[in-house]
Amino acid sequence: MKFRNIISLVTPFILISSFLATQSILAQDINLGKKVFSECVACHSVEPNVHLVGPSLAGVLNRNIGSAPDYRFSKALKNSNGVWDKKTLNSFIENPQAIFPGNRMPYSGLNNATERSALIAYLETLKP
Numbered sequence: 082m083k084f085r086n087i088i089s090l091v092t093p094f095i096l097i098s099s100f101l102a103t104q105s106i107l108a109q110d111i112n113l114g115k116k117v118f119s120e121c122v123a124c125h126s127v128e129p130n131v132h133l134v135g136p137s138l139a140g141v142l143n144r145n146i147g148s149a150p151d152y153r154f155s156k157a158l159k160n161s162n163g164v165w166d167k168k169t170l171n172s173f174i175e176n177p178q179a180i181f182p183g184n185r186m187p188y189s190g191l192n193n194a195t196e197r198s199a200l201i202a203y204l205e206t207l208k209p
């Protein structure tokens with residue numbers, strides 16, 4: 082068998098197995114993220130439009146900052162013009178007061194970068 086034929090036989094298997102590996106890493110992230118969410122659950126529900134002390138986090142990814150309907154946000158969040166993309170969420174979770182000074186979230190921040198990215202992977206699964 083020619084070398085090129087071997088490559089063309091083997092390549093799909095490599096692609097499929099690396100795809101599966103990526104999928105299971107993501108599943109692990111989401112599981113870890115769900116656990117880390119225990120830090121947030123006292124103040125945030127994941128049900129759409131169910132607000133506790135904090136606004137519902139259902140569909141928070143790519144939502145305009147401070148825009149969840151029927152929740153009274155602080156001016157610090159309401160008047161910011163951004164969107165909750167992954168980068169902004171990551172900074173906010175790491176140190177809420179550093180990125181939006183004067184916001185009313187009483188949470189000092191999550192230092193562990195792995196936990197933050199897992200938490201964001203979990204938040205991404207929450208549909209609006």
Ligand code: HEC
Binds near residue numbers: 141148165
């Ligand atoms: C002790 C209560 C409390 C805890 C714990 C808490 N939050 Fe909050 N969160 C709030 C409050 C209150 C607000 C609204 C702040 C404002 O209006 O300034 C908020 C706002 C937010 C927002 C902005 C939502 C939007 O629609 O603009 C995000 C995102 C968020 N919190 C994520 C988290 C995550 C993730 C955690 C856990 C790591 C967490 N919060 C922990 C109370 C809390």
